């Protein structure tokens with residue numbers, strides 16, 4: 001399934017947040033979206049997943065979602081959004097309970113996704129007992145359980161410390177190599193963007209416009225933390241964003 | 257002159273500790289000890305005549321009055337009458353309160369219409385409405401139960417809807433993003449999320465209910481702890497009065513213990 005963002009603009013009251021954004025997310029493709037903070041990345045993702053309606057433009061789907069997909073557009077949130085009163089298993093179960101699945105099949109799906117995210121032995125744990133990285137793996141397991149066509153990830157690693165982030169980034173890469181999921185991956189971290197993105201959408205400061213669309217041709221499996229081309233690209237992206245970030249930093253004060 | 261430290265350096269001294277105090281050390285044995293100690297001092301003061309038995313009877317005298325109550329079989333009558341009113345009134349008031357609180361929290365029309373009404377009626381001492389309730393529901397059980405019901409209802413409404421307002425919006429958004437039905441979001445996200453506030457509201461509504469119970473029983477009841485206390489007071493039977501007050505205290509403690517158990521059971525996820 002292909003996701004098409006077509007001329008999306010959005011404003012909150014007098015504040016123009018997004019201006020004429022267009023891009024597509026192809027089948028099995030990860031599109032990274034980067035931009036200075038406050039430029040409208042989270043807003044864009046909410047529009048893409050249908051949690052809010054865009055002021056102008058449209059978000060379209062083409063083609064059928066994968067077989068038995070229960071929730072084609074599925075979010076992974078920065079703050080995990082796990083129910084603290086449900087166990088790991090219960091949190092995954094939550095998103096299946098509204099669908100008419102036989103109990104045995106539901107259990108099988110839960111076991112399968114927890115296995116795939118290496119959480120099987122923590123089934124009965126409550127979120128407060130888990131580390132940040134594990135919480136986010138639960139959120140990823142929950143997303144996988146509904147067989148998404150496109151995962152919408154809003155800074156999924158930003159709440160984690162840098163070592164955990166590195167580990168989970170490897171997990172995500174490995175997951176993609178196995179399952180070829182499509183994703184819209186919002187981040188402010190350029191290293192994540194160049195490691196995971198097939199394409200990178202660079203947004204300007206608010207109102208967010210597309211400054212640049214970068215395609216990276218190195219296959220995901222061949223990218224590492226020290227790949228020289230990626231370091232070079234990251235440097236270029238930083239040059240591109242530096243002035244925007246500086247300006248955004250100064251503007252934020254009067255915006256709030 | 258600086259002393260030689262263990263490492264042989266001059267002027268070596270430990271960093272002074274400044275982190276003490278201000279934190280809670282559980283000392284479970286202390287409170288029963290204080291209870292027993294206070295009663296012992298009281299008893300001693302009464303026996304030596306230091307505390308006049310007219311002003312304050314000895315604990316043993318109050319206990320004798322309590323035993324008397326058991327022997328005559330009146331304890332059960334009073335206790336049953338009071339507990340029945342309390343349980344029926346509080347349960348109905350709380351159930352209605354949670355329902356109305358959820359409705360106010362979930363539907364803008366109801367919030368705009370009802371929240372101000374609730375805010376206006378909440379501070380009215382419900383005992384002031386007892387005469388009205390007697391006109392409406394009769395002098396019997398109806399008016400007493402209604403007083404307690406209304407007393408429990410308003411704080412529960414407010415606790416419930418402010419609890420719902422404080423549920424993490426991110427969790428609700430998560431539920432929507434996974435396509436959960438409205439009913440599922442309410443039942444599985446909003447209600448459990450508001451549970452801490454609802455249970456905290458229980459503590460308030462229970463103590464209000466006990467106050468109203470005694471007040472209503474003092475105004476017009478043949479049986480009940482309030483009636484017992486009132487009669488004792490009228491006859492200057494101070495030891496019976498103390499026995500009655502002690503029973504109220506025990507009922508309050510027992511209910512507070514039950515709520516504590518409910519919190520353990522329903523809020524164990526908070527750790």
Ligand SMILES: Nc1ncnc2c1ncn2[C@@H]1O[C@H](COP(=O)(O)OP(=O)(O)O)[C@@H](O)[C@H]1O
Pocket residue numbers: 012015017035036037038039040041042043044206255
């Ligand atoms: N619901 C909202 N109402 C009003 N303004 C909002 C709302 N959500 C976001 N904004 C504003 O839109 C801008 C973009 O926010 P956001 O999308 O969160 O940026 P980013 O995720 O890139 O940091 C910010 O200036 C923010 O204050």
Ligand SMILES: [Mg+2]
Pocket residue numbers: 041042043
């Ligand atoms: Mg954001």
